[in-house]
Each structure stands twice: as C-alpha cells, then as structure tokens.
Amino acid sequence: MPEKFDVIVVGAGPAGTACAFTCAKNGLKVLQIERGEYPGSKNVMGGVLYRKQLEEIIPDFWKEAPLERPIVEQRFWMMDKESTVNFSYKGLEWGREPYNNFTVLRAPFDQWFAQKGVNEGVLLINETVVTDCLVENGKVIGVRTDRPDGEVLADVVVLADGVNSLLGKKLGFHKEFRPDEVALTVMEVINLPKEKINDRFNLEDGQGCTIEIFGDSTKGNLGTAFLYTNKESLNIGVGTTLSSMMKAKLKPYDLLDHLKNHPMVKPLLSGGESAEYLAHLIPEGGYHSVPKVIGNGVLVIGDAAQLVNAIHREGSNMAMSSGKMAAEAIVKAKVRNDFSEVGLSSYRDSLYNSFIIKDLEKYKNAAHTFEQYPQYFKDYIPMMNQAASKFFTVDGTPKKDKQKQIMKSVTGEKGTLKVLSDMYRAWKAVK
Template identity: 85%
Template structure:
C-alpha cells in the first residue's frame, strides 16, 4: 500500500467524511481511512444532526439519508429531586422542508455518508488504524498504518481522528487534554414502540423532541443530560467534565442509572428495552483549547481540533463545516502545488472567520466559570424549583406578596450581594 494520494483523511466521522467528500467531488485523489469495522461503528452522539451544514454538502439529503425524526420541539429542564422547571420551543415549521435538525443513529448515518463520499470518488479503507504520521524534513508526507506494508503517502494528511487525536499529539499540535477540557458521557439506546414515544412526548408521526436536562441529572455537577426521540427508540445520556467526575467521585454508569430512575425521567422510559450502551469523550475546552490546525502537509478538523460548542450541544455541524473548509483550502493549495503551512493556513483563516470560532470565542470563559463556581447547577436549580412551587401554589396569598416571598427566599438563602455577583458573572460568561 505504498501508493501516493492527493489527500489522506484519517477518520470517517462527520469531519473526515465531509473533507473527503468535497475533495473527491473536486477531482482530488482521496484515501479515507477508518479504524472501525465500518464508519460509525465506533461513533457516539446524543443524536442531533443539524440540517444547514449537511445540506451545504448534499442538497435535500433528508430525502435519502437514514434519519430518525425531524426535531420540532426543544425542551430544557431545570431538574430538582422531585420537580422540574421547564421551558423550550415547539414549532411545526421545523417539521417541514427544509427542516431545522434531525435525530440520527450514528452507526447508520456515518455509513451512509461515507458511502456518498465513495460514490463521489474517495477510496474508503475500514478496519485500518493509522498509527503515526510520516514526517520528513518537517513536513507530513503520509501515514503509517497497522497493515502489513502499511505506509501510504499524500500531499496533505487530514487529521479527523476525533477527540483523543493521538496523531495531533504525535505532531506536537496539542498536549494531553486536562480533565476540565473533556467531558465523559455515557448513553443508552432504549427501544420503545413509536406509539408510546408519540403519546409520552405529545408528538405526531415523523415529529421529534429533544430534552436537555440540567441540575439533578448530574447531581448538581457541571454537565448535562439528554433525552432524544428516535423513530422507535430513545437516546438517554448524561455527562460531566472529567474533573467534576473525579472531584465528586462520580461513576458514569451510576449517574446514568440515577437519571433513568429519576421520578421526572422514569415514566418516559417505562417498558423500554435497553438496546445499546455507549461511552465517549466530548472535547469541551472551547476556544482556548483549540490546537494548531494547520502545518506543513497537514490539517486538523472536527473533534480532533476541539471544535465543540458544549453550551449549544453543537459538534457534528462544526465537524462538517471544518471538514469542508479544510477541503476548500486543500483544493486551493493543489492549484498552487504548495502544501506548506503558510498555504494551508487558508483553512485556519476560514475557520477563525467562521461561526465556529466566533461561537467558541463568545463562550470562551463559560466552562471555566461554571466549573469554578458550581453554585449555578448545584444551588440555583433547586432554588428555582422551590420558587416556582411557591409561586404557583394557590393559597390565598396575593401575587405581589408571593413575588416578594420568592425573591426573599432566594436572597435569604444566598445573600443579596452574592446573588447579584452570580448574575453578573453568568451574564459575562455567555454575553
């Protein structure tokens, strides 16, 4: 296998496949290498796939892609031990073309997407691990794989090898991630007849719902849980930063069991059958953790470049966009026959000018602030629940009196000055 390609893409997740797809569509000779038995076989996602970035690659993909349900409702729960404060948005326009986003099962979706890249001209090799980049005179010129005679060469190697990116580490682009830069998430796929899903979530045929759950879902630790509807299954999962997990001595599967038996969640799962258990890391370091993304003969895309907006649970869309931007930079580099870092920095410039880095920059302090000040999920969520219970209980107290009581209960518990400081800090974190 000592052939030379224009481009070698390592990893057939959304980032790698997008890059391979665009390069192949533009006539480049592309090799896409995946360590799994097939693309998606090792991949984990809560399950929301965003329409916009996918549509830029394959217009009207929803007519043929293996999707679960178009999401028409997004709910947010601030959950305490026996109560929940809810808000969200439901819009029927999201259930019609061109849609907003969809739930997906990655094992099916990634396979289909990689097939599209192959139909466009990319060569896909499964069950092959790239063990290292081949570097000569400071330039990446190919990769070494675990196959016999497994060296392959290319003008550009694209690192789309996911959150751990051992290859990025080998090149010195990033160090070992700190425990506060990654979240460990566990999830389960629970089979349930579609009629039950529709009844429980108040949905009709081909309508989906997502629920993001904060507070007691992580026992007040920095993190979140989710409950998403597929056609005839639910995805339920929970994760916290590794540092929170270590500090609070949490065991991920215990946390998932706690969530599944929580009185606010359990009724949704009643009668369901566990079909699959999955665990994965999510890069959540944000703006400050993004490593070097272009070097001589190499670019880094998707999770390997830490491109995840944890506040808005966006990752797959950033993976796809970065893969596409990297491909466009490679196509330009090919025209000049120049694959130097300076030439491939076109990708870096595009990335930093895009919504990806703008959004990561906006929230650059959020994760660090919420990690350092755990009161937001630990104290305010229960306070919010107690306040709502008090406010909505009809007991002959006037509404003005109630308002005063609710405000007083919050300031009494934490102190007026601290509450004001917390509000200011939270506003600064997300402004």
Template identity: 70%
Template structure:
C-alpha cells in the same frame, strides 16, 4: 511502491467524511481511513444532526439519508430531585421540508455518509489503525498504519481522529487535556414503539423532540443530560466534565442509571428495552482549547480540533463545516502545488472567521466560569424549582408575600450582593 494519494483523511466521522466527500467530488485522489469495523461503529454524539452544514455538502440529503425524525420541538428541563421547571420552543416551520434538524443514529448515518464519499471516488478502508504520521524534513508526507506494508503517502493528511487526537499529540499540536476541558458522555439507545413515543411526548406522525436536561441530572456538576426521540427508540444520555465526575466521585454508568431512574424521566422510558450502550469523550474547552490547526502537509478538523460548542450542544455541524473548509483549502493547495503550512494556514483563518470561531469566542469563558462556580447548577436550579412550587401553589398566601419569600430564599445563602454578582458573571460570559 507504496500508494500515493492527494489527501489522506484519518477518521470517518462527520468531519472526516465531509472532507473526504468534498475533495473526492473535485476529483482529488482520497483515502479515508477508519479504525472501527465500519464508520459509526466507534462514534457517538447526542443524536442531533443539524441540516444547514450537511445541506451545503449534499443538497436535499434528507430525501435519502437514514434519518430518524425531524425535530420540531426543543425542550429544556431545569431539574431538581423531584421536580423540574420546563421551557422550550415548538415550531410549525420545523415540521416542513427542508426541516431544521434531525435525530439520527450514528451507526446508520455515518455508514451512509461514508458511502456517499465512496460514490464520489474516495477509497474507504475500515478496521485500520493509523499509528503515526510519517514526517520528513518537518513535513507530514503520509501515515503509518497497522497493516502489513502499511505506509501510505499523500500531499496532505487531515486528522479527524477525535478529541484525544493521538496523532495531533505526536506532532506537538495537542497538549495533554485538563479534566475540566473534556467531558465523558455515556448514552443508551432504548427501544420503544413509535405510538408510545408519540403519546408520551405529545408528537404526531414522524415528528421528533429533543430535550436538554440540567441540574440534578448531573448531581449539580457541570454537564448536561439529554433525551431524544428516534423512530422507534429513544436516545438517553448524560455528559459530565471529567473534573465533575472526579469531584462527585461518580462513575459514568452510575450517572446514566441515576438519570434513567429519576422520577421526572422514568415515565418517558418505562418499558423501554436497551439496544445499545455508548461512551465517548467530548471536547469542552472551547475557544481556549483549540490546538494548532495547520502545519506542513497536515490539518486538524472536528473534535480533533476541539470544535465543539458545549453551551449549545453543537458539534456535528461544526465538524462537517470544518471538514468542508479543510477540503476547500486542500483543493486550493493542490491547484497551487503548495502544501506548506503557510498555504494551508488559510484553513485556520476560515475557521476563526466562520460561525465556528465566532461562537466559540463568544462563549470562551463560559465553561471555566460555570466550572469554578458550581452554585449555578447546585443551588440556583433547586431554588428555581422551589420558587415555582411556591408561586404556583394556591394556599391562601398572597402573591406579594410569596414573591418576598422567593426573593429571600435566593438571597439568604449568598446575600443580595452575591446574587447580583452571580447574575452579572453569568451575563458577562453568555452575552
């Protein structure tokens, strides 16, 4: 007879593993299925892990998890072709335990996290593809895998199979994604000596820095590039909406090479040796793209539920929080012996009432607004750089005259009314 579990989790990324760990810890019989050779083999994220959500699952995880560096500084670069305006924050409190967040390498971290779930009693199966959910009388009762006699049954199936969730589509939870609702992120891990990293980024000991880069790094298209310090390597990447790649007629590998060779970035990675190249789709639609989250015997978590805050580049924290909330819902359903949509729908309420739903709702129109108004990236960031150059150049021109010239440069293209409208539009979607 086929094996029967309390819960099957499809996908051993942060969301799926958080769910599996939490369920197993409460004594449920859990199967965690991963299609990769090992957890993390097919996963990629920018490389920043946020502490709070994992701490809620595994207290003091930083004492044993394979973390790279605690991030003590967040920098933002508004980049033009040969210049950049910089801003950021460096916090001494971030350098002390329990820290704030960390740089990580997913191949290492995901394996560790999945093993923690195994230690709690979860069964992990790698290199296994779930082809479809098994549905009977409108209820999901298990999954069909690509293994011989690969049907496995459970009271609840949790889908953590990524942004393009084929299983979610088969169930009718997902519609086809629009090009502006998903970004293609490419990242390269490059080896550099720890001493060199510290010298170039102004760091001490194991301190780390994360850099978010806007403007010319994406050729003015909607997206972000990033530069994160690891122990003895650097993660460099760029993510652009598919619609932006189409408009700019750019291939992903061309874009990351452009970023690596940009005069503002090249000095930070000079002499670095490429270790790994990764590519991944990231949901960017936000609040308006969240699919149905619960059905009879099934829940969606993490990227499969499109729980990513593209404005603040938050995904792993929302993934783990959603996995934990899904697990809590499954545990209550098990206690009640009720796995109906009505019972499991309390998970949807948890999501929308949490920081996840509140933050995604706050920025629900931001992606669409910036997508439809490319001047924010294509025009205003270069103008910001030119304005800074003019203001900080000591050339005998009075500051009053410089301010007039700067204001004129901002209004010459779109007019004063156009600039005011742009400022109001941006404020409205970000407030």
C-alpha cells in the same frame, strides 16, 4: 514504493467524511482510513444533526439519508430531585422542508455518509489504525498504519481522529488535555414503539422532540443530560467533565441510572427495552483549547480540533463545516502545488472567520466559570424549582406576599450582593 494519494483522511466521522467527500468531488485522489469495523461503529453523539451544514455538502440529503425524526420541539429542563422548571419552543415550521435538525443513529448515518464519498471515488479502508504520521524535512508526507507494509504517502494528511487526537499530539499540535477540558458522556438507546413515543412526547408521525436537562441530572455537577426521540427508540444520556467526575467521585453508568430513575424521566422510559450502551469523550475546552490546526502537509478538523460548542450542543455541524473548509483549502493548494503551512492557510482563515470560532469565542469562559462556581448547578437550579413551587401553590397567601417570600428565600441564604454578583458573572460568561 508506497502508494501515493493527493489526500489521506484519518477518521470516518462527520468531519473526516465531509472532507473526503468534498476532496473527491473536486477530482482529488483520496484515501480515508477508519479504525472501526465500519464508519459509525466507534462514533457516538447524542443524536442531533443540523440541516444547514450538511446541505451545503449534499443538497436535499434528507430525501435519502437514514434520519430518524425532524425536531419540532426543543425542551429545556431545570431539574431538582422531584421537579423541573421547563422552557421550550415548538415550531411546526421545523417539521417541513428545509427543516432545522434531525435525530439520527450514528451507525447507519455514518455508513450512508461515507458511502456517498465512496461513490465520488474515495478509497475507504476500515479496521485500520494509523499509528504515526510520516514526516520528512518538517513536512507530513503520509501515514504509517498497523497493516503489513502499511506506509502510504500523500500531499496532505487530514487528522479527523477524534477528541484525544494522538496523531496531533505526536506532531506537537496540542498538549495532554486537562480533565476540565474533556467530558465523558454515556448514553443508552431504548427501544419503544412509535405510538408510545408520540403519545408521551405529544408528537405526530414525522415529528421529534429533544430535551436538554440540567441540575439534578448530573447531581448538581457541571454537565448536561439529554433525552431524544427516534422513530422507534429513545436516546438518553448524561455527561460531565472528567474533573467533575473525579471531584465528586461519580461513576458514569451510575449517573445514567440515576437519571433514568428520576421521577420526571422514568415514566417516559416505561416499558422500553435497552438496545445499546455507548460512551464517548467530548471536547469541552472550547475556544481556549483549540490546538494548532494547520502545518506543513497536515490539517486538523472536527473533534480533533476541539470544535464543539457545548453550550448549544453543537458538534457534528461544526465538524462537517470544518471538513468542508479543509477540503476547499486543499483544492486551492493543489492548483498551486503548495502544501506548506502557508499554502494551506486558507483553511485557518475560513475557520476563524466562520460561525465556528466566533461561537466558541463568545462562550470561551462559560465552562470554566460554571465549573469554578458550582453554585449555579448545585444551588440556583433547586432554588428556581422551590420558588416555582411556592409561587404556584394556592394557599390563600396573596401573590405579592409570595413574591416577597420568594425573594427573601433567594437572597436570605446568600445575601443580595452575592446573588447579584453570581448573576452578573453568569451573564458575562454567556453574553
């Protein structure tokens, strides 16, 4: 007879561990199954962790978690081939408790987070692949793994198995995602002494900086690049939708090399030593791609539920919040002994009333708009850089005349109505 648990969580990323921890903390018998050698060995993100959502699960976690740097400055670069137009905010209040966000390295952080669940009673099994959900009379009753005699039963199975959730697909919760609904991100960890990082990014000890880069970083295709500071290393990466990669015939690691050798980026990396290469699929479909998240005996959370806000580079915080909401729904269902879709429905209610779905709905048309109309990345970002160069070049031309020249160069190529139409379309996509 297979062993029976209250909850089986498939995956040990932020979503799965948040769910497993919260369930165990509420007295439930929890099995967490991770396919990697250890939590974090298969997980990749740029490296920014927001404080608020994890604090709701583990208060004052920053006092013991393996974090890198609290972020005090966020920069945004609109990049052309030899220039950038920069926007930034630096606030020293972010460098003090309770902080806003941190850079992290996923392997040590995920292991620490999963161990917190183990300390609460979670049974964590690594190097194990869940191949199927067990279904009886229309209800998920457990999972089948690749281990001998690998069937395990549970009242509820929680799918936290990543962006292309094969288990969710087998259950009919989602279709095969289109290339424009998924992005491929490649990144590299580059070791660099703390003193050089502080000097190059104008930081002091205990301060971090993030840079989000648009435009030439993806050769004008829809996507973003990033450069984040750790204690003694940098995370640099770039990602575009698979559809953009296919159309432009881009190779991911060629795109990363292009970014690393850009004249605005190369000096920041000078003297660094490559420590690790990573690649990861990220859900980019947003609101329109959120699959069915609840069924009889099963819930879907995190990346498996497509809960990523690409516009604001938010994913891990949404993952942890969804895991916590799922756990709270399971605890309620346990009291009623009702693990049907109706019995677990408070998860969907909580999710759709939260910042997660509200933010995804706000930007529901953004990715599609910017992919369908590539001029925003290919044309307008270079125009912005050229306009800034012209305006700040002191050559004896009166500033009023410069402004007229800039407006003429912007509207002359495309026409005033075309430019206004493009700006209005972009505003509608993100308003």
